[in-house]
Amino acid sequence: GFEYKSIKFVVITDNEMIGVHKRTSTSKSKKQKKGKKIESFLDLNIGDYVVHENSGVGRYTGIEQITVNNIKKDYMKLVYQGGDNLYVPIDQMDKVQKYIGVEEDKVKLNKLGTNEWTRAKAKVKKEIEDMTKELIELYAKREKVKGYKFSKDTPWQGEFESLFPHQETDDQLRAIEETKKDMESDKVMDRLICGDVGYGKTEVAIRAVFKACMDQKQVAVLVPTTILAQQHYNTFKERFEGYPIRVEVLSRFKTPKQQKQIIEDAKKGLVDVLIGTHRIISKDINMPNLGLVVIDEEQRFGVKHKESLKKIKSTVDVLTLSATPIPRTLHMSLSGIRDMSVIEEPPQERHPVITYVTEAKESIIQDEIERELGRGGQVFFVYNRVERIEEMASMIQRLVPDAKVAIAHGRMTSKDLENIILGFLNKEFNVLVCTTIIETGMDISNANTMIVYDADKMGLAQLYQLRGRVGRSTRQGYAYLMYEKDKSLSEIAEKRLKAIREFTEFGSGFKIAMRDLEIRGAGNILGSQQHGHMAVIGYDLYVKMLNEAIKKVKGEVVSEDIDVEIDLSVNAYIPDNYITDELIKIEMYKKIASIESKEDMYEVQEELEDRFSDIPKSVETLLKIAYIKTLCKKLKIEKVRQIKDEILLNPLTRYKTKEKIGYNIVNELEELLENMCNLKSN
Known part of the structure; x- marks a missing residue:
């Protein structure tokens, strides 16, 4: 606020009147982040177990440079059962993922040249498809059920939110917005809020709870421990002070007499927010106007508890908070079965521990x-x-x-x-x-x-x-x-x-969840068993097959994954004197392998030049090959082979393709190949 004494004029802000100081920071980045891409966050080290999508589980032993007919290329060397070696061209490294399935001493390597891997994949695929159908049916029923449609924000909601004493992060605001949007639709909400420890997930929940209370709905907040129940109770009481919202906690800090009274009042609809451990999903607890259930630290509850909670009322909105998401939940969300908001931005003025x-x-x-x-x-x-x-x-x-x-x-x-x-x-x-x-x-x-x-x-x-x-x-x-x-x-x-x-x-929660999987081994992410089919084919491939199965069941088009094999008489590799560290070299090879557009190619090129100076000819060729691969996928070309001065494309769909897709892609591909291989137009 400020004062002009000469004209007897004073301006007082709402915060000065209410007495709450909101911390703000001028250094706050205004840059809006695009949608988060959640990766497996795992680096590949020599000696790690890997899965090749066509050959199975092997052990990675490093990158080897092989010269054939004076042409140098880098290959990933994988060792299989019986000491068999598989050399994977670097441009096909997207077919190789780090193996996460069982503890290292229990990993079984596959044998090359047998049907063992193909049979294992087919069996898992069948199981995944059966399981997916069941699961989708379950969630489809939930989709069809019309939930309660909450009203738009009230003036009180705006006033209440302005009293939050901290500056919200962009991620937090987005999570709040997405949650409110779900509540205001007639679809039953099932949203997962993933955010690191102390990133403000509770505030997202508090605003959702307040919104529910404004529509005279009751809220159940389910937490794993008595202490957390007490902590939440204190926080909610403090935040809701001055509003006609009654918050109660059911925990062993309350006497049996107090507990009985709270249960009785909840039954009459006199308690707006009831916080507690799994005690609040007991049969004797009845909340007639239940409109929202908040589950904190979901991974601490058994499947039985979570399911019985959802059965309380088939039309209840569910908001789940998790700091180290169990991969089952994480990937159900990624697969589009559940909605998920990620809070990756740390609060201001916080330091990593x-x-x-x-x-x-x-x-x-x-x-x-x-x-x-x-x-x-x-x-x-x-x-x-x-x-x-x-x-x-x-x-x-x-x-x-x-x-x-x-x-x-x-x-x-x-x-x-x-x-x-x-x-x-x-x-x-x-x-x-x-x-x-x-x-x-x-x-x-x-x-x-x-x-x-x-x-x-x-x-x-x-x-x-x-x-x-x-x-x-x-x-x-x-x-x-x-x-x-x-x-x-x-x-x-x-x-x-x-x-x-x-x-x-900051933001290590996902990494921790993934590394925990790697150390402990993974189970069937959609079932309660700890060691399932994932042990056979590895986590990444399991999730890929799962996503495809879910898309099929939902009737979405699953784009055919074309393996493009490129065999050109050109040197395409990263020289040792350009990038000396093997781990960094793998990192850059991964980035090159993930090129999906011309923009991607230029971005990777800029990064290479920025970090390691001007790029050598062999690296420039490698970038072009990665882009050629993308063009071939669009044209459904599976093989590009050079024999002397000729380039053969298989299958040869060139003229059909020109009519269907237009000349641009074909012409660009021809031009790239001619320039790179020094060929005359033919």
Whole structure:
């Protein structure tokens, strides 16, 4: 606001009157992102298991340069059962994916020259098609059911949203918009909000809940833990203050008498928002005006719980929040069965959590606790064995005598646990020695150091969730993942800790989910079993076949995937003196293989020139071959072969094609081939 004293004129903003300060930042990027492309995020290293779509599971041993008739080309070398080698031309590397299926020691290599792989693929394809039909029918029924059509935003909605004390990110605003659009249609909503830990998924849910309440609808918020239920209850109460919305929580922090009263009031329609664990989907809970169900941290619930929730009311809108999406959910969304909004943009002024993996040493524990307390902060010390948790608390008290240490675990009475958590929130304690009970729901901005003892015994997604409890404010967060001194870690534990240390940057939730799949092995993503057909053909190929099956069942046109084989007498490779690092070389080969248009080709060319200087002739040829492949796919040409001064196209559909598609593509292809192979027009 401002004041002109000379003319007795004052302007006061709404925020000054209401007393809420919204943090804004002038550095906020206004650049609108295009639709997110979710990839498998996996790099290929020498020794990794891979799947070749036509030859099966092999092991990648590196890139080899082979010269035939004075023509140099790079090939990916894959080793199969019995020591057989397969050399895959680099321009066909899109046929090779990293294998994710079962743990490494259980991977079975295929044998070249047998029908084993073809039979395995055919069997999986049949199973996928059967399963897809069932699933599509299930979701088609849901599509046909007319849901409740929520009204457009009320003036109160606008006022309520303006009270949000932070600056929303573009991704957040888009997720909110998409959710509201779903609610305002008569289709039953089934939307998944995927966003990293602390990226503002809850705010998306809060606005949807408020919208539902404005139409006199009741809302059920389902969460996996008592602590998260309490945290959500506090957040919702605070955000809805001043509005006629009654929020209640059903948890063990409430007495049996209080619980009975809440259930009774919910039945009468007096409770607008009911938050709780799976207790709220029990048969004795009845919400007559239920219009929206919010499921937080979906992967923590069993399929049974989720299904019984949907049965409560076939016309209920469902909004699911997930930080490390289980691949089943992720790919149901990608396959177009469910709608999904991705929040990839971190909140402003946030820093990625600095992560260390180290042996458990008293000196490190002491130093880190003292450093955090020295800046007025608080510390989570996670130890997941209740029997010895008091010993750990005593050790910390001995190492840091000034620390105010408290203990929290799931076997405590609800009253004691509530007092401890509230005490920690109110800064009565500055070190909380606890089990993984704090994995979800603890949002304490002053706690920015976490020490996880015996981190090697925990799952990757669990470590990721735990680490998300710190660094939730503008302060730098630190996580120390410790394992016992002199202990030799299992290969899987070592991989987990390495992955969590690698993925410290923002938006790592997807990467974590994918890497967890790679380490643990994957099951049938659309069934509840953990090890299914995916173990046979690998994750990427399974998902590709699944997407095709879903398109077929939905009646969509599945474009035929044409394998284009290009055999030209030209040098097409990346020289070692141009890109020396093999991993970077593979990265660039991948980008070249994914060229689908002339614009793509120019983009990759620009990147190569920008990163590695002027491109050599052999690289320029490689780019042109990738583009030629794209043109051939459009013309349904499967093979381009050079014999001396002639180029043969197979099948030869040139004249038919000219009439159908027009001369442009054919002429462009001919011109490219003539120039590249130094041929005269023929």
